Amino acid sequence: MYSEKVMDHFEHPRNVGEIPDADGVGQVGNPSCGDIMKVYIKVADGRIADCKFKTFGCGAAIATSSMVTEMVQGKTLDEAMEISNRSVAEALDGLPPIKMHCSNLAADALHAAIEDYRKRHGS
Numbered sequence: 001m002y003s004e005k006v007m008d009h010f011e012h013p014r015n016v017g018e019i020p021d022a023d024g025v026g027q028v029g030n031p032s033c034g035d036i037m038k039v040y041i042k043v044a045d046g047r048i049a050d051c052k053f054k055t056f057g058c059g060a061a062i063a064t065s066s067m068v069t070e071m072v073q074g075k076t077l078d079e080a081m082e083i084s085n086r087s088v089a090e091a092l093d094g095l096p097p098i099k100m101h102c103s104n105l106a107a108d109a110l111h112a113a114i115e116d117y118r119k120r121h122g123s
C-alpha cells in the first residue's frame with residue numbers, strides 16, 4: 001500500500017526541526033484533516049541553502065515533507081516554486097489516492113516559506 005520510499009522517509013525523516021535564523025517560514029493547515037505543517041528555508045545567492053520542517057501530521061505528511069526538503073536543496077526559488085504535490089508524490093513512487101491530499105501540506109508550506117522570504121526581501 002505504501003511504497004518503500006514512503007516508508008523509508010516516514011521511518012527516517014530527513015531535515016526535521018527548525019532553522020532558528022530562517023530567511024523564510026511557511027505554515028499551512030490542511031483543511032481536510034486539520035493537520036499542520038511548518039517549513040523553514042535558508043537562502044543563499046538566490047538558491048535554497050537549507051530546508052527543515054516540523055509537522056503535526058500523518059505519516060504521509062511526514063514522508064512528503066521529508067522528500068520536499070531533499071528535493072529543494074540547491075534549487076533556485078523559481079525552481080522550488082514549481083515543486084508540486086504531484087511531483088513530490090511521484091518522487092516517492094506514489095501515494096495511495098486517499099492520502100494524496102496529505103502531500104499538499106509539504107508543497108504548500110514550501111511555497112509559503114518562499115513567499116515569506118520574498119516579502120521580507122522585496123524580491
Ligand code: FES
Binds near residue numbers: 030035058061105
Ligand atoms: Fe492530515 Fe495526512 S491526514 S496530512
